[in-house]
Amino acid sequence: MPLIVLAAVATAGILVIASSSTSPPPASLRTKEVYEAEAPEEEPGAPWLASLASFAQSIATKVVELLNQPVVSPAARSLPSSAPPLIGPAGAIHRNPIDEGSYANFDEITATHVSLDITVDFDSQTFRGSVSHSMACVKPGSTMAIFDYQGMEVYAEKTKVCKLKGYTPGDNMVTLQAKTEGCYWPVAELNTNLNPDIGSAVLVHLDAPCHTGDEFLITLEFETNDDQQAAMWLTPDQTVGKRQPYVLTQCESIYCRSFAPLQDTPAIKVTYDASVTVPKALTAMMSANSTGSVTEADTKTYYFICSIKVPSYLITIIVGDVEYRALDDVGRVGVVTEPGFMDAVAEEMSDLPKFFAAAEEYLTPYIWGTYTVAILPPSFPFGGMENPLLTFASPTLIVGDKSQVSVAIHEIGHSWFGNELGFARWEDLWIAEGFTVFVERKVPTLLAGGDMEVEKVDATVGNQSLLETMQDYGSAEGSPPEALDHPYNALVPVLDDVNPDDAFSTVCYESGYQLVKYLESVVGPTSFQAFLRKFVKANSQTAINVVDQYEAFVVETFPPEEASAKLATIDWNRWLYQPGMPPAELNNFTTKSGNLAIELADEFIALEGLSLPKEWESYNSWMSALRQMFLDRLNLKKDEVTRAILAKIDKAYGLTAALDPEVKSRWYPFSMKIGYEGSCAETASCGEGAAPGTCIINEAHLFASSVGRGKYIRPIYQALMDTGNEELAAAWLAENENFYHPITLIPLQRIVALE
Structure with missing residues (x-):
């Protein structure tokens, strides 16, 4: 926003919040505890507004002064004599040694706050505008600041540098401009001759x-x-309401550099504010608190601020025909989605407040104020994304029986692990995911009064998924197949010259969970809860080191000999850095219901499709995880499974027409590999023209064309390739190319060998 406009805005007193209200922001939108101490709480009513008006006038005065300051003309700019030679096309720039997924030199000059001023253009499907970085000198003598970018034009000749007189928490693009002096246009270079998997600088x-x-x-x-990889632009036909376009950004892991040029790394955390201009009929929301809006003839500008520090991958936006509904009486927990989907979403998520309360009681007070889940259009590539204040979730959670709400519990857990506590490099993603899976499985146990049935069944399913993932990665070159020592099978994988998503899998979730669960077993549940609480409080808004702090806690908590004995049981090197299944077998995951699921699968195999097992109807009352265990057992014994067996199972349970996406994502590819076409085979009408819910290939096609969650559709495309249906896989992918988010599309292109 030009300075002269800022002056006019400030003079008129239109400073975001004041534009539509005569009272301060509601208490639910303020941060808590220590964060409230950073800025005095506003008094309601006229005194607050008068103070704001006075502040606005002071900003206007300062802006006028700034307009009169001399600046260096772009034509006269040159490198300072002390600067190093230009970095030329040979690509002398290197990835940061702390986080090799970034070119930013945050260890020399680091961002502390980010101000975004953007326009969302649906006609051109672009974000355009500016980003202002509040920067601090970390390494004296540094002569440049480096930012990551990808999939955008950066206008180097318009780059501006100003000296800043003291960023303070709560600053935004207006207040920051009022603190600047000595502005000039620097030499700014665009270096694109770099690793395309990581982007440019x-x-x-x-x-x-x-x-x-x-x-x-x-x-x-x-x-x-x-070429950007963060945004998913949807036409009205790709939404529930089919009235308005929609856009969302998914920044994890290194895609926020496709939203704006940033120091795009988890190693640093920043506060941020944003001004977002959108078509008047649409609503914008971000992973930040809304502070007001201004409506003009055809557009509406929304203002946001996030006063708690976050890594760049948690900056996100949605723009579309969306609305909010509270799920509790105080408006602390709520959901966002399209109006036509709201009733179903609110019903499916009605237990969210109790899950949230249980997690907060087990851990520490929630620092973010409110908790909101946005149920997105179906092309969203993940089950959920933990953006603070605006968690994303796939519509695959809305099944009608609340069977998939564990994903919502998982994202709640990220409020503490990943969001409040972070990690410095993508190799350590397990810190966020492993602890969060632990919370995800702990909450149902707490709500069940200590009954660990759900926790154990979920852990068993997770362990099987972990094994299958490691088998897919395989072994390192020269190792036997059973070694499972591929570098990506380590909890801390080696990420040399690759996009971190190349190594993204269930390993960081399930191996991470098993390590956290093992650490709990070493000290006991009560002491481990005390450790988690201390861990969070001592490290809020920082990147953390688990090993040192856990060991220090054990030494402080137990007598010397006992502490030494406990720590001696933990082989950190084996857990963290050596690939393969976790080193400690956690056999206490066995449950009676889990055994019944395995036994039922074995009985179906033994009966060879000739009759039904005695307890066959028990399947119909099972939770989703038990149904997954049943199907996983069939897959484990696939060499003994025949088409007749699958036909008997399908007739008993109607799996080809199942609603549960976890069942669909297992049943369809497994049936393809066994050669079972569906109940349509009985009438020889499989394929085009088959009755709904009867033909495997038709239902798989429908599922893969209506869901963008990679976890669910990658196995289907892989099964097509494995069964000689390469042309069909390519045709489906071409059909859905504009539907899938780039995060889903790129791995599918690799499977179908189109890249």
């Missing part, structure tokens, strides 16, 4: 080496293009 040269304590405001202008 923009290098902004300072006019002089920086000193400890120096702060800068660096502004970059940009416009995204078709």
